[in-house]
Amino acid sequence: MSELKVVYFDLRARGEPIRLVLEAAGKKYEDVRLSFDEWPAEKPNTPYGQLPYIVYNGKKYGQSLALANFVAREFGLYGKTNLDALRIDEVSGLTADLVDSVFKAKFENDETKKAELSQKLWDEAVPKYFGFFNTLLSYNGNTGFFVGSTVSLADLLVFNLLDSLIAEKAEIANTFSPELNKLRSNVQKHPFLNAYLAKRKNVPF
């Protein structure tokens, strides 16, 4: 039997898409969450000095997007065709860009720069990327799935991104389009994800 361990901080952020894929696929895994106190001692044991990493059949692998892609491919959440995979990769790239802007604004120490980054994030980047997501969802018949008619990695990445945005600014949920709300509800009503989300620990981001 294969051994699968996901190691990350006790956060959603870059680790949660991997967990969401595994939960959606109904795969058993060990959800290891390191505290910030444990981190300095654990850092040298990671493949690239950062989290998340996974241990799969005794070997360690890193880089969050590569890991999410791998588990999605391995367990059937990467669409059915090469074009589905391309669409998923597009969404993945877009999501990564926006996540990057969220964290840059969140962790900026200079107050003036932080205010500038936050304003650009909420007034420009978020509406622009929501527009991209809405367009892509319309290409798949406004089903609330980016590809096909079941949850894929793309839906889970955007679901997690929307959670991160809500954590920073709850009112942003009022600007979600019907298509984005449909995506959220598709994820929330998936039987395995529904059970996971109901018991998931509430962490800050």
Ligand SMILES: N[C@@H](CCC(=O)N[C@@H](CS)C(=O)NCC(=O)O)C(=O)O
């Ligand atoms: N490109 C990497 C970035 C990983 C990353 O920035 N990890 C952060 C947590 S989200 C981390 O390990 N920070 C602690 C450190 O760098 O010491 C990935 O996507 O996995």
